[in-house]
Amino acid sequence: MPRPAEPGRTALLTAGTRVAEDRGLRGLSINAVVEAAGMAKGTFYHHFPDRRSYVIALHRRYHDALAEVIGAQIAELPPGAERIRAGVTAYLDACLQTRGTKAFLAQSRTDTDLLDEVHARNQLVANSIEPDLREMGWADPGAVAHLLVAMVAEIALTELYGGRPREDLRAAAAELIDRPEN
Template identity: 25%
Template sequence: MPRNGAINRERILATAEHLVIEKGFAATALDEVIEGAGTSKGAFFHHFPTKLDLAKALVDRYVTADLGQLQNALSETAHLAADPRARLLAFLRIFEDGADELMSEQSSCLYVSTVVERDLLTAGTADRIVDAVVGWREPVAGLIRAAVEAHAGHERGDDETNDDGNADGVDADALADHLFVTFEGAFVLCRATGDAGHMRAQLRVLRQLVDHLVR
């Protein structure tokens, strides 16, 4: 492989991601990707023998970056661990404050572009999206449980939880998934209306709802 093979592969993936998000996977021709990446067909097929291979690499790259953003936000708020409510709200605020920059970089989400393609679903390409959902759910639910249990313990003077394992009746897993749902739904709303401001607005509403639950 040429010494710059990794750079060439990354350029192909970056170009393909932009095109797929804008047009959809089925409507994106490989020739468009090759031309946009400024590479040759030989170099392209060296890295991605089939279009399905490209799709799997795209989703894997996107999931890795997505989970990386999650870990960054967890790290940035780790110093607030002694105050679970403050940490949870600060964690959510990171994404709210970054919403405008996010929407300036992309108009939609690769997850949306992937799950609407039946061929990609049947080929298992969306399996990595499930990894992302679970990857977000578990740590975010942990933040929520800590915040709710701290609030409930303060109110009762103990640390009891309800029989269903959720402190104060809050389904932490479902609420954690709601962050993921808010992102994806806001992408659709922004794309449909042409107003990128919906992303920040929806993340703000989610933070306010969570704030009310753990107050």
């Protein structure tokens, strides 16, 4: 009879987030994860077939948690600029407060195991804000959404490395969001 995935899977993912925060994705070895979790290496392989699938699970878990925070902030808002601004603010604030942001936002862009995941997640977010941009009058909301995702990710990285919110960048992004093409 197979063992249930929980709580071992969760313990491994939690340990991996700590390791990624402390050592980055390059330092995220299976040995480091099981040591941080206080588990045997065999337990890791019970839950994950390899490092790649584990790193993907970590990345998804990180972004799913961010999505929950953002969703709670925008749930009651109608499509449009206010909803996008609220989502951007929630995302940026959460990135500053969430363990693993450096690894899962910055380093994941260059980790070959995560490139497809990063692109897929960015496309998912872009698709989710297209209706807002369409409501605002943008003629090509897909292209604008793609650029908005890239812009907000860059702001998040700037804030992360600076250790504080960049109100000037947030204000500039809000101004750009409010200016649909004519």
